[in-house]
Amino acid sequence: MHARPGQPGAERGAPLAWSVLALVAAFLALGLGRSLLGVHGPGEDPAHAFDADHAWAHLEALVALGPRVAGTPGGEAARAYIEDELRALDLEPVRESFRAPTPKGPLQMANVYVDLPGEERDGEPAPVVVIATHFDTKDLPFEFVGANDGGSGTAVLLELARALAAADPGPLTWRLLFLDGEEAVRRQWLDPDNRYGSREHVRQLRRSGSIDRVRACVLLDMVGDAELKLTRETYSDRELLDLFFEAARRGGHNLRVGARGQAVRDDHQSFLEAGVPAVNLIDFEYGPGNRYWHTEDDVLEHCSAESLGAIGEIVLLGLPDLEARYGGP
Numbered sequence: 211m212h213a214r215p216g217q218p219g220a221e222r223g224a225p226l227a228w229s230v231l232a233l234v235a236a237f238l239a240l241g242l243g244r245s246l247l248g249v250h251g252p253g254e255d256p257a258h259a260f261d262a263d264h265a266w267a268h269l270e271a272l273v274a275l276g277p278r279v280a281g282t283p284g285g286e287a288a289r290a291y292i293e294d295e296l297r298a299l300d301l302e303p304v305r306e307s308f309r310a311p312t313p314k315g316p317l318q319m320a321n322v323y324v325d326l327p328g329e330e331r332d333g334e335p336a337p338v339v340v341i342a343t344h345f346d347t348k349d350l351p352f353e354f355v356g357a358n359d360g361g362s363g364t365a366v367l368l369e370l371a372r373a374l375a376a377a378d379p380g381p382l383t384w385r386l387l388f389l390d391g392e393e394a395v396r397r398q399w400l401d402p403d404n405r406y407g408s409r410e411h412v413r414q415l416r417r418s419g420s421i422d423r424v425r426a427c428v429l430l431d432m433v434g435d436a437e438l439k440l441t442r443e444t445y446s447d448r449e450l451l452d453l454f455f456e457a458a459r460r461g462g463h464n465l466r467v468g469a470r471g472q473a474v475r476d477d478h479q480s481f482l483e484a485g486v487p488a489v490n491l492i493d494f495e496y497g498p499g500n501r502y503w504h505t506e507d508d509v510l511e512h513c514s515a516e517s518l519g520a521i522g523e524i525v526l527l528g529l530p531d532l533e534a535r536y537g538g539p
């Protein structure tokens with residue numbers, strides 16, 4: 211991803227009436243006790259289904275693979291790890307292969323995704339919410355392992371797969387999407403040299419017509435910082451951002467959400483460009499002045515299991531709100 215300082219995203223007001231409606235709808239969904247809450251006892255917090263130690267073990271395994279640059283054996287090793295872990299959960303990952311034209315010539319890339327289907331209604335498949343992250347690392351002239359940038363989101367999404375696969379089907383289908391080729395091949399982030407995987411995935415969604423079923427995209431990126439504090443990312447859909455920041459406060463993670471606004475170019479933009487509301491859950495201040503970003507300092511020592519656990523809980527707390535918002539008739 212890439213920052214665009216001085217380029218705040220469009221500010222849109224969140225109408226109070228809509229917020230109240232969403233709250234009421236969320237309350238009703240909780241009352242029905244379906245989907246995410248259905249597998250838990252009364253009063254038990256569904257967010258506790260997320261195991262931070264599991265997520266941390268994934269992160270260690272990914273970092274141990276070394277660089278995961280798109281179109282290289284390291285990238286393929288990461289993809290194979292993701293697929294193996296999903297299969298171990300009795301899930302059936304789909305590999306979405308494509309040839310990406312890049313400034314260094316065509317590169318073979320592939321996304322991986324898995325659908326956790328929601329309940330059909332009136333014979334119609336459930337609407338889809340995509341939860342996405344990238345697993346590739348930026349090609350840099352040193353051993354760049356991207357513990358936070360590329361590793362943390364992947365580790366969290368794999369553990370979310372375990373937690374969500376154990377829940378009863380709800381009104382939404384969760385598509386867990388592991389993206390290749392987020393990073394620019396060149397040193398600089400210059401369109402279209404970036405977001406290869408998400409642009410391809412959106413292209414396929416459009417081609418098949420299933421883009422119409424996609425209600426929202428939740429992107430996780432750089433969520434492993436030991437001093438995690440989410441940025442108010444300004445390209446993000448404002449209401450979705452508020453929804454997850456509010457979920458964080460509700461879950462006691464108010465110190466994990468910041469007031470600092472910044473525009474960060476990232477995979478969520480591919481969905482926004484297709485008219486799908488999208489939010490980037492990202493902490494774009496990794497070390498003082500973001501100094502660990504895209505450096506040798508993006509290592510396990512600057513991440514923590516606690517941060518992975520916090521973001522996992524925040525996502526799980528926000529998903530019932532998404533069900534209430536997008537899963538209705």
Ligand SMILES: [Zn+2]
Pocket residue numbers: 211348359393504
């Ligand atoms: Zn990056």
